[in-house]
Amino acid sequence: MVTSGAGQTTQISGLSTQILDPESLFARLRAGNTLVTGNSRLARVLTSQYSLWRIGLGDCQWESPAIVSWNLWVDQLWENAGLRGIEGADRAEPGNRQLASLWENALQNEPLAHRLLRPESLVSQLRDTRKLVVEWQLDLQDPAWFGSDNENHSSFSRWNRAFERLCEAGRWISPEDRLELLNKAIGNGLLSTSPVIDLLGFDEFNPLQANMLSALIDNDSKVCRLTITPRNDKAVLFKCADNRQELLNMARWVRYWVEKEPGSRIAIVVPDLQARRQAVEQNLQDILTPGCDDGIQQAKPWNFSLGIPLMRVPVIGAAFDLLKMLDKRIDIQDVGRVLRSPWLRGAAAERNNRALLEKCLRDNYPRQLTLNEVKYRATEIKKHDSRHNELPPEEWEPTSWNCPELGLVLRKLARFERENRGSRCASAWAEAFDQLLAELGWPMAAERLEDHDQIWQALQKWQEALRELASLDATTDRMHRKTAIGHLQQVCREKIFQERTAPSPVQVLGLYEINGLRFDHLWVLGLHNDNWPPAARPNPFIPGSLQRAARTPHSSPQRELEVARTVTRRLLETAPDCIFSYPAQLDGEKVLPSPLLPFEDLPPGDALYSLPYDTWCQVVARAARPVVGPLDSPGRLVHDTARGGSSILKHQALCPFRAFASNRLGADSLATPVDGISPMLHGSLVHRVLELFWQEIKRQSALLALDDESLCKIVQKHVELVTSEDRGLRLRPSFRGVEAERVQRHVMAFLELEKQREAFEVTGFEKEILPEIEGQGIRLIIDRLDRLPSGEEVIVDYKTGKVDPNKWFGDRPEDPQLPLYAISAEKTPAAVVFGVIRDDGCHYKGVVRQDGILPGLPKAGKRDLYLDEAGREMPKTIGTWREVIHRLMADFLAGEAAIDPKSGLKTCDNSYCELQSICRIGELDQRGKPAGAVPHQETSS
Template sequence: MTVSTVDYETLFEALSSGLNLVTGNSRLARVLASQYSQWRIGRADRQWESPAILSWDSWLGTLWETAGLRGAENTTRAVPGSQQLLSLWESVLRDDPRARQLLRPESMAGWLRDTRQLAVDWRLDLNHPCWFGDDNENHTAFIQWNRAFDALCRRQHWIAPEDRTAILSRAVLDGDFPLPARTGLLGFDEFNPAQLELIDALGQAGRPVTKLAIKPAESSARLWKSYGVKDELQQMARWVRYWFEQEPGARIAVVVPDLQTRRQEVERHLAEILTPGNTRGKARPWNLSMGTPLLRVPMIESAFDLLRLLRRRIDIQDIGRVLRTPWIRGAASERNSRALLEKCLRDHYPRQLKLTEVRYRAGEIRQHDLEHRDLPPDQWQARPWNSPDMVTLLNQLLRFEQKNRGKRAPSAWAEAFGRLLSKLGWPLNDETGSELSEQEQSEAWQAFQAWQDALRELAALDATVPVLDRQPAISQLRQICRERIFQPRTPPANIQVLGLYEVSGLRFDHLWVLGLHNDNWPATAQPNPFIPGRLQHKARLPKSSPQRELEVALGITRRLLETATDCVFSYPGQIEGEPALPSPLLNEGVSVVESIEGWKGESWQSTVSAAQPPVTGPLLMPGPLEHGTARGGSSILKHQALCPFRAFASNRLAADGLETPVDGISPMLHGSLVHRVLENFWKETLNQQDLLALDDEQLAARIRKHVDAVIDGERSFNDRPEFRRVEGRRLVRLASACLVLEKERDPFEVIGFEQEILQEIEGQEIRLIIDRIDRLPDGGEVIIDYKTGKVDPKKWFGDRPEDPQLPLYSISADQLPSAVAFAVIRDEECLYRGVVTREGIFPGLPQKRGAHAAAISEAGLQMPLTVANWRQVLHRLMADFLSGEAAIDPKNGRKTCDTSYCKLQPVCRIGELEASDRMRDGEAAR
């Protein structure tokens, strides 16, 4: 193989005269094809044949096809596609007892596929004794799995992709098919033994191959140290814009060693400097070489979100993504109702729910009035979350789920999935298309074409996987989309963002290489765990040793220095607070500089930073509330005390965060069930005397009866017998413990349960529901509120009581209460906490211990004064709320926000306010 250095003009002349050019990667082939077209246009050519430029893998495929058409030996066997190859390895693992315990056999299949390719390409001796030593069982396991794989391929007439090179080399020497007269190789840092074998065979067959290298640029290289990672990215973006404006036609490249992981942050900094005011969907002036897995494309993710609904139970997060996706029918017209539907589901259902429950809520019609009386059909009203198009979509999913069960061929599943998604209006429909820009429509169409290719690849699994169930078919499709890289075609751009290994064969005017610190370059060795280390070192396999990586890094560094006339290498001075040093490979041929040229304009961040601090003036409150328009009952006063802004946002604007449903039974449902059991018990038992008249067996039977009745009435337990059993036992245990306490009280009679009261405060009507009211022998009344969580009566007191519920009940009662208390019913404890006018009303009250026990006891002894103080405080809080008092003023700062689970912090931005206050305090101190 001869070596020749050429410039682009000479290379394009050779291509126009029939040179067959093979490149080291697909990107280089695409770039050279585009540059060749521009060269032709510059010569005023009107038409020309497409140049023969192929990547190595594509060229190998072309040779294989030609050899097969000519009947070359062993070329009639089929070559499996990527997913077919993985499925063959998965089949091998399924048949091996040692591999059945693997959690992710598809991941192991990928390792074995890559290991075999390494072993074949680098001509490792698979019979060497070191494979069978006792030091590492992975080596022996691979050999055995590989033999099983070879046997499976022979039985099913497959030929692994990596085995083609050896067969083609023999076919070339045998003269079995015609070969190109001239072949050039460009963009290869090294060749593995299999490639050299084929290249040597071509030479022996009279078709010599030339390794081409683009003439090196006369480079001026600089090394610059940034303060940190963010500073490095910002300066890089400014440097790019500087040369983009100074030399509009210049070819500019940014090389990022770990581009796959840093793609988003690199793009973000380029966008902030190059296109700060860019509207959605406009073409960008740069191009990224590395695409993203098709599975991560939002449109494709939405397809899998839809397919994920084909399960018996569905996670609320999956439902939420489907309700919010713009890629299905009705997404625009039902945007608001679907958002309300998600809130409804989060408020009323556990984390796991059935599709029929979603359908019921999506089509819900209000057929009863506020008193739960039936309304005539002409007065029925759709709920705010009623979404007819979503109901249609869910019906189609349910029908598909019912009709498509059992095992089918992969091709049948591919057709079924495609047909289902089309019925759902995915991905492009009239609504979607109208909301996309031209560029977005182009990228969406390309993603859809890639999806169609993925479905075809799933269908091709018929050859290796005869039949499979629906969920495994979806998993196979996910794997295909995870492996398939999607890179939408975009207009040509002079700014290129590349990985380290993609620069070979390209030339630029300006080049910036990011992140070359001592921990990053040379790269860390990553030996293959399935190949003996001795063989890896002897064959010098990629990533096999630090010495191997050092040599590779030296070669790439030299090539980078030859890639552009102006080269900048940079590294961050510190990473995550730790100091960093430059790569030792940059000690020669690179001059250290303190600064780098860059665009001097203002970014939006610098504009904000340099702006005058805001002048704080009198806060304009929202204005008084018209009576009757607030929502929330006692929560108005609670929120006003916790933080006036929260009351304004939540109770006046009806703004709040979404609930996060829990697995199993929510705390709210736990409390509701306890309430209902005790309510039913006391409706039958009536007073303490009747309770004491029951013996243990009668009491247990009565508790069990009411627990069963409540459980039977709870729809969420209908098809969850395990939850039903566990919750039934818990309710019996809690009710029994609570009634033990009730026996220790002074005599009482239950006179009210779930009693509704309408109370007016400052003209605002509040609807209250008191859990329970007892009457004592002296005629006094006791207000009880059941709690299944932690409580603290001290939160009832002060100018801003954090829990004003029972004080509100107290001022609303017809007579001064003898006691107000929480009945705390928890697995950890059952007790009373509250304010009493005397001992004996509740066991354990008044409290004798605790930081605030004395003050709470005194409040009970002074009950008339206590209630009067509560009335004054609650009226003042309501007056503040009605007047529009909405200051962002949580009672105890961020602690109040966290402990009260406030979800409005992104709205009030209290974190930014506190940061501003700290900055102002610091300036005052200076």
């Protein structure tokens, strides 16, 4: 007879109970008893401890103890049943992915399947629901399934019938159905087990488990439920300010005991371990192994019971990044991960070239690109000069981002994509993916995997994942490549990777994994009144009345309270030294300790040990003021290694440190591609069309002689040529068409403005000049030079963005590009202007020597009065510009690198400076000094 109550000892006739110490437990194992544990972790720990016990007895060899988890024990019984030919045991048990596939098929065959947006997302919950129904022996014929207003109940009943029909047709047996067959076989005397069975680590037994234990007892097996002797001496309740402080105190406490008692066993229990794993590990690393590099293979003194999805292991993620390259469109972020991956052929040798390749792709393509575009750039040969003129073949040379090894990889990917567009069975795809990745040099083609234990273990799991994919032959039809990759991804999301490491003194466990284990010191995190006891979470697919009547897990607040009391009591018995901590506030709301913690029995938190261990962050934070010391000047630029033309002067004016970092060190951020056409690409297309147009037309008189239709045709001709020159647009016809219309519209609007000018002739197209400023050569490209009838010249620079000529002036001009053009001209220009080409209108902005040269200039109004005066005194203005520009260049060449933005942090924000993490101007500003006046000889250390 069986009776059970959640959170209480299950009453099974003939089941004995016993409390014993570990030595007595090991003696029972030596006598030949079988020990069945509640989870596999407890089985592994006890196996290891048993070996140490036998060594302590002086034994040199012994038989492996019969310690198995419940699930493994059932697997062994099922295998024996199959060998004995027991009826029903010949059915195949589906693997995880096969089982999911059967459920997906059951959903797809339902009449209402079209109402489900993602049937596969239901599968995991439906599997858990059926397991609960079978193990707790809920009656699927009960009227509650159909009398409820909740459609989920009747839907599950219908889906379950469809699932069972599929299992029957395919001769499958779901894992939860095996126990019923085993119970019958044991009850009929057809299946025998060990004569003595000990149970450890069970808080309760579900009805199906209880029936099996009763059947064993009825067939003369001795079954005993064991409990390890409690070890509790004291417990401490510790209140922390918040979650961060709680984790930091925990890590300090762990270090205290690791150093004081090196051989002690320490446990950390985290209720929401999956959500907080990263934070817990970061704090342990900061305190126990400060300064250690994550990338260095080293033994950590802690171990997590919770593994991570195989998909999150870096080497496996790299494999899927490669498979993503087979998609029609690839996100630049995915491409970047492939280029930076250390798991790919040629990664070390081509590291610098691949970094430049990513920059090239980000600068020249939208966010979504194709495999052929990446392949083209990776193998690109420079065949044209900077003016788009074709070079003779003998002058062709690889680009700086040319990557031959990567090109080989991409060609193999492209060939695989072309040759594998049809459908195949799952096993064929598994074999194809395995062969493809091996050909691509994944993983670590040039290194011995045996030297990287974690990678080796991950690859064993990867092979298991491929076998699971191949097993879908039994439950699915032929599938396309993308579907097969999706199945493989799902397998790797569900498959947990737990790295096998040497025994660690510190164990990090979930709340329900502690049963049966004993430690010397225990810290339980985060048991507060909002989460302990936890809220009830009844299964949404099972009628609530059935769940409450059967007292299934999470079915009611009363059951959760009983289970929480049991778990709390078990925690208190786990170690002689226990600490229960909780944060005083969460998300700004005050919280209290869990009401299940016995306040009257716990000393106050002040009794906690003195824990002086600090991270380097805390040492710096507690300092009275940041440590400031002299910074040696980087010194004069000796070699001609500066990067950039007018940007050198622009950055030196905005902030000397920015010029040093960007133009001497090359500290530039990567561009962030956008979906569609970037503003930079649009601007370059407009520039190129206008260049070709004026090369053909040359004079304004020729422009005025054209009628509208002829003008439109000429512009359209050049637009089509320019947009076809861009490879990214050529391979995207829809983008190309839209952008061609926009460029045509903008160029036509600007030419209407050009018609309003006095007569001119275009004498310079994208003119290259190489002036020297303070001995430093600079390469400049002037968009256009116009000659007026008087012989004077007009400098025109096209702009498709917002511009302000007022930024040309002052001791630190924020935009010195056109002033630099002006001082480099052979003679004083009559005008220096931006040709603004935008949707909101086309116009000129800049300075002119007199009225009538350009429409709209000089402008009237106080704001533009300075520009008017500067234009009328052009020689003086150019002299001032020359003086300022030479001074800025002299400062740059001398190594002037002050952290001195022109208008403090406002300049940093307005100019989108991304160097603040290097110069740390925010910290300097917090010292009370104006950010714009930071002395160049000091920096925060």
